[in-house]
Amino acid sequence: MSDAIVIENVSKWYGDTQVLFDCSARIAKGEVVVVCGPSGSGKSTLIKCVNALEPIQQGRITVAGHTLPAPASTLPGIRARVGMVFQHFELFPHMNVLQNLMFAQLKVLKRAPDAARDKAMGYLQRVGLLAFADKFPGQLSGGQQQRVAIARALCMDPECMLFDEPTSALDPEMVNEVLDVMTGLAAEGMTMVCVTHEMGFARKVAHRVIFMDAGRIFDDCSSSDFFTNAGTRSERAGKFLSSVIK
Amino acid sequence: MNYAFDWSVIPQALPFLAQGMALSLALLAVSLVGGLALGIVLALMRLSSNRWLAGIAGAYVSVFRSIPLVLAIFWFYLLVPMVISAVRGQATPIGPMYSAFAAFVAFEAAYFCEVIRAGIQSIPRGQTSAAQALGLTRMQAMRHVILPQALRVVTPLILSKAIIIFQDTSLVYVISVSDFLGAATKIGQRDSRLIELYLFAGTVYFLMCFAASRFVEHRTSKKVIA
Numbered sequence: 001m002s003d004a005i006v007i008e009n010v011s012k013w014y015g016d017t018q019v020l021f022d023c024s025a026r027i028a029k030g031e032v033v034v035v036c037g038p039s040g041s042g043k044s045t046l047i048k049c050v051n052a053l054e055p056i057q058q059g060r061i062t063v064a065g066h067t068l069p070a071p072a073s074t075l076p077g078i079r080a081r082v083g084m085v086f087q088h089f090e091l092f093p094h095m096n097v098l099q100n101l102m103f104a105q106l107k108v109l110k111r112a113p114d115a116a117r118d119k120a121m122g123y124l125q126r127v128g129l130l131a132f133a134d135k136f137p138g139q140l141s142g143g144q145q146q147r148v149a150i151a152r153a154l155c156m157d158p159e160c161m162l163f164d165e166p167t168s169a170l171d172p173e174m175v176n177e178v179l180d181v182m183t184g185l186a187a188e189g190m191t192m193v194c195v196t197h198e199m200g201f202a203r204k205v206a207h208r209v210i211f212m213d214a215g216r217i218f219d220d221c222s223s224s225d226f227f228t229n230a231g232t233r234s235e236r237a238g239k240f241l242s243s244v245i246k
Numbered sequence: 247m248n249y250a251f252d253w254s255v256i257p258q259a260l261p262f263l264a265q266g267m268a269l270s271l272a273l274l275a276v277s278l279v280g281g282l283a284l285g286i287v288l289a290l291m292r293l294s295s296n297r298w299l300a301g302i303a304g305a306y307v308s309v310f311r312s313i314p315l316v317l318a319i320f321w322f323y324l325l326v327p328m329v330i331s332a333v334r335g336q337a338t339p340i341g342p343m344y345s346a347f348a349a350f351v352a353f354e355a356a357y358f359c360e361v362i363r364a365g366i367q368s369i370p371r372g373q374t375s376a377a378q379a380l381g382l383t384r385m386q387a388m389r390h391v392i393l394p395q396a397l398r399v400v401t402p403l404i405l406s407k408a409i410i411i412f413q414d415t416s417l418v419y420v421i422s423v424s425d426f427l428g429a430a431t432k433i434g435q436r437d438s439r440l441i442e443l444y445l446f447a448g449t450v451y452f453l454m455c456f457a458a459s460r461f462v463e464h465r466t467s468k469k470v471i472a
Binding site: 048051053075077079080081083084086088090092093094104107108109152153156 | 372373375376378379380383391398
């Protein structure tokens with residue numbers, strides 16, 4: 001199977017502070033990878049580097065057929081091929097749900113309005129929110145907003161999807177509706193990299209788990225291996241796991 | 247009080263006063279449209295990572311925020327024609343009317359720049375990230391995602407400022423432009439009925455500004471769905 005994302009020896013600094021240390025990982029097409037680790041370990045930063053929302057100072061990332069770092073003018077085109085879901089949803093509050101889903105299709109992909117609308121309605125139905133097309137984000141619950149955000153990313157026909165703590169800002173009763181959508185997506189063979197603390201999702205859905213701490217990748221193994229042997233594989237991963245699973 | 251009021255002067259003066267009011271409202275409209283347009287450009291310059299652009303906009307704002315409006319009106323009336331003449335090599339009178347319009351746009355743009363800049367900065371960074379993650383350029387993100395939200399946030403400030411600008415248009419009397427107050431002054435002096443005309447003008451200003459401010463309050467207090 002070919003690789004969807006290749007991260008090679010990536011290091012990153014904010015000013016004088018190094019936040020990523022020589023990180024490397026390969027994610028195959030169709031693979032679902034969960035990135036976990038204590039807060040501040042650099043996992044969100046790492047996936048923001050994958051779609052060039054954050055620049056890297058050393059190393060190389062290959063994604064959607066392009067290699068980063070790349071000239072600034074090529075970045076929008078690369079980002080359009082990579083879907084991203086944010087912790088705080090980041091729907092555009094001045095647009096209704098349908099406009100949120102159509103906007104980048106029209107502006108970036110230059111799709112015809114009819115085609116964009118069909119695509120948007122199709123994905124709204126997928127995430128179970130067809131009836132909410134005319135609502136504004138402020139009228140939706142957190143879980144509904146996040147499902148719209150996932151649909152918005154999917155409307156761009158991305159080659160892979162990045163999730164940056166997609167359930168961390170949700171009330172507990174809304175976590176599952178979002179995870180269900182993600183599980184369905186994984187079952188269809190979407191390449192997914194998810195930064196998340198949802199260990200149930202990692203165990204059931206992820207093929208692999210990458211464990212990060214203090215800006216370094218400490219462990220990268222199959223999820224079954226991670227959950228059964230984390231303690232013996234690395235002390236840090238074991239400690240982390242026992243702290244998140246009560 | 248021995249003064250004998252004679253209100254008959256008012257109906258006779260109405261057509262001329264109406265012309266003055268039209269000019270006051272035109273000054274307000276041009277100040278708002280031009281000031282907002284220039285203000286947005288200045289705000290984007292101030293927020294630009296280009297130090298030269300940011301510096302130029304910063305200096306512009308500092309200058310116009312530090313001088314009285316009356317002085318700006320005088321400057322544009324006296325200095326700008328001189329500058330234009332020097333550049334073109336021939337005398338080019340632009341007249342008090344146009345210089346008044348230019349002065350208001352230039353002066354209010356400095357205020358609007360600061361308001362809009364604050365509005366832009368109040369929008370969470372994640373909005374820009376989300377727009378960029380969808381493949382939008384920085385300019386597209388600013389124009390379609392950030393600016394519309396920022397302008398919505400600062401609309402109450404812009405509306406209250408509009409009321410103040412309307413009152414400030416009366417300052418053009420210093421270069422003898424007949425706005426509403428200027429027109430009232432001219433008639434009052436001609437007919438020796440300044441007291442009647444100023445009472446009338448004051449009433450008109452009060453009614454218009456009071457109604458406008460009630461409208462702004464009403465608009466602002468309405469719960470806006472984010």
